[in-house]
Amino acid sequence: MDVVSPTIFFLDATRKTGLQSQIRETTVSAIVSGTILPGARMPSSRKLAEYLKISRLTVTLAYQELVSQGYLEVRSRSAYYVAKTPPVTRPDKLLAYPSGSAIDWSSKLHSGFNIAKAIRKPHDWRRYRYPFLYGKMDHNLFDHAAWRDCARRALAREDFILMADDFAAADDEELVNYICTRTLPSRGIHARPDEILVTVGAQNALWIVSHLLLNRNSHVVYENPGHPDISATLHLTGARMTALDVDDGGLPPERLPEGIDAVFVTPSHQSPTAATMPIERRKALLEAADRQDFIIVEDDYEFEMSFLEPPMPALKSLDQNGRVLYVGSFSKSLFPGLRLGFLVAPAPVIHEARALRALMLRHPPGHLQRTTAYFLALGHYDTVLHRMRIEYHKRHIAMIDALNREGVRIAGKSAFGGTSFWIEGPEGMDADQLARELREDGVLIESGAPFFLNREGPCRYFRIAYSSIPLVRIAEGIEIIARRIRQHFGG
Template sequence: MAISVETFFLDPDAQGTLQARIQQMIAQGILSGRFRKGEKLPSSRKLAEHLGVSRITVTLAYTELQANDYLAARDRSGYYVSENAPEPPGFTAHQPRHDTIDWSRAIGRRFTGGDTPKKPQDWSSYRYPFIYGQADPSLFDHANWRHCALQALGQKDFRAMTTDYYDQDDPQLIEFIARHTLPRRGILAQPDEILVTMGAQNALWLTAQVLLTQRRTGVIEDPCYHALRDILTQSRCHLTPVQVDQDGLPPDKLPDRADVIFTTPSHQSPTNATMPLERRKALLTKAADMDALIVEDDYEFEISFLRAPLPALKSLDTDGRVIYVGSFSKSIFPGLRLGYLVGSKPFIREVRALRASVLRHPPGHIQRTAAYFLSLGHYDSLIRRMGQVFAERRNVMEDALSQHGLGVAGRGVFGGSSIWMRAPKGVDTAQLEFNLRAKGVLIEAGHPFFHGPEPRRNYYRLAYSSIPSERILPGVKILAAELGQLLKQG
């Protein structure tokens, strides 16, 4: 890799001849780790022109650095950082400027310290990754995604890739969502009632920013998606948690007054409960009585390998009260960061304006690639393949959990990719999670999903989306043994 000539600057305060200053500049770049072994330096002519010095001065500096083994010359190729160059120090390099700002006073609002946990980036290196929300490379359709990406890079789609849509979206993707995705959930929407987002979490953030203020009240499920609670906490609205039961959010437990109700009726997060049709109707009635809006997060509805999911809450909405959140990130791959919002035109108009001021729009090339992947049928094939494999893995996991007597707290009635678990009282699953990592097992402790200063500590989530079937039983065996050890110690 060549080092860009633009990264070279002479320190105006440095002492010594031009040759010595150039030597010092390059040596410091190597010692700081900015210039790495094997990287090519600019030619003496280019560097001389950039620095405004004579070429012979640069050549002499290069020659001296070569003599000291900082650089190595290759015939007809130029100078490279030597493989024998001094190693950068193991400590943090001294910064020339001192940060004298009192950031505890300078920061006006804080966004750190929320409930959303950090998941290990190296999750795939664990032998038993019961980890939620990651893509399984053995299932993903690499060839067709690559084909769609190349097609989106073609001359025909040059405008789709390069255009600044400002506050609009790729019309082909919007058309597919309107004509194919939403009707499967019983929803009919016009293009100006749909907005593409950077995943479902971005959709929830945009919604909260537009609908909630410090004087308004938001209702969340308890337990709920921890990132949503962080978003609403940051919005400074009044937050009211409502405990869910085996059928999801109970309308009769809602407060007398609320402005926005956030719910996951088809596949409650994280308990996997599905809200029955009659309760959905009761929730709509209750929201109408309060003149409240409902935000429906319909994640994982595609992973319905047991039976078809119930129609979306939005499909039962007759007065524009429900705002629908969908995502392709969970079903295609999480790094895609592509979701969508569906709502009444006045709402979408405001959210569109907010998105434009923050990030304009999701990248056009990604939108067009996804549009091809969806419209050419590759997405449906991927979902069918995932459903078949997930069904097999779920059966294996159910048998393993039953064999080892582990407590199940919630299963998805139509499918999904995880099982909500309950450990015996007194077991802290955060400690369980920590202990299991050393044994190659990844689980997800459940306490971040619960609201309040003293969340329940004995719940956890096991996902089967990223672990092969043959590793499920051995992984569950290790989990059960470690759980038994914690019970003995407690």
């Protein structure tokens, strides 16, 4: 009888995965790969515990879980064996699969989607001491215990039966109800459930809308600078594109060209300059839409981070004729990896948008929708937002003080708060080069170059955010940024 050697087991103390899980992972991998065969006897819990220098109970609990899963079985005197028929399907080892391809894929692929300019954010950003990166979160401000509780609630039997079913083209009713009754009224918007579509983040909503509204005969206007994903999305529709330069009030309606079909705009918090569009300009944009018969797509991201003053009413709340399609997101206010957003539009538009989404991905994961619905309905969301506003207000003040003290010019900031600043460097400065040099100092910033369309020469603008950097490190980080700039330009 084969006896499994304990030497196949190895515990990595640097992993966040628990010891029991690592034992189970090693065992399952060995069974699936055929390293250990059905009927083989596992090392005794005492022997394996001594080899790994861990508690015997840890090994026993791991073995018991593997028994419940069907990978191991217990025989006389608590001896554990690999099950005779473990729940695995092994590929036929007699089949040989080619590792390469002789096809010229460049001639087969009819569209190129890798066209968006990259905003470089290292995946290991947390190891840098001064991460001034937008869209990254300080996990200390989030209530992980509450989220875990809501995830467990969503796995209760009644919820699980609902969640495990195929939603087809529908969305979680509880989440849609919260959006209708709490989220949208806070922005001055009233909508029915049939006027809301849950999406995989705001970007998914913007992609759906752009492909519903635009084709090769269309003309669309968007902001410059603007998020590179938006320009790439609009480019893929084949529409004629006009990038309209923004100022300290966002997109200027008086400069809109004639004969346009749609305008994509971020009025509350322009991306990336953080400018807030004044109420007079918002009304002028709506009047232009009525006069010229075009549709407005409003991306209302980050309005929740309002700690300087209440956010201005959403553009859609001023819309009397249904010309504004509204895009919102929970990813910015909860955590970026959530990837849950929503689209608000007239029912006929949502009907078509739902059909298009169904062809792409059916619906966002049901368990994620229900967990979020619980988190919102039980008040955890409001508590987290309150905590974030207090902390971000402190960081905002620290950033303002440090930037002014070091003589760094703020080119754009949100009127109500937000989490970032748009910075203008000296004439001739290359923000890409600055970002590379600062990275060597442990400082992470975002070059403004990817946000401009067809810009020639170096870009002197960059974005710095305070959602991901501790308050106590802000002043020192800004000092390093200013020192690097002075090294190249003096003064």
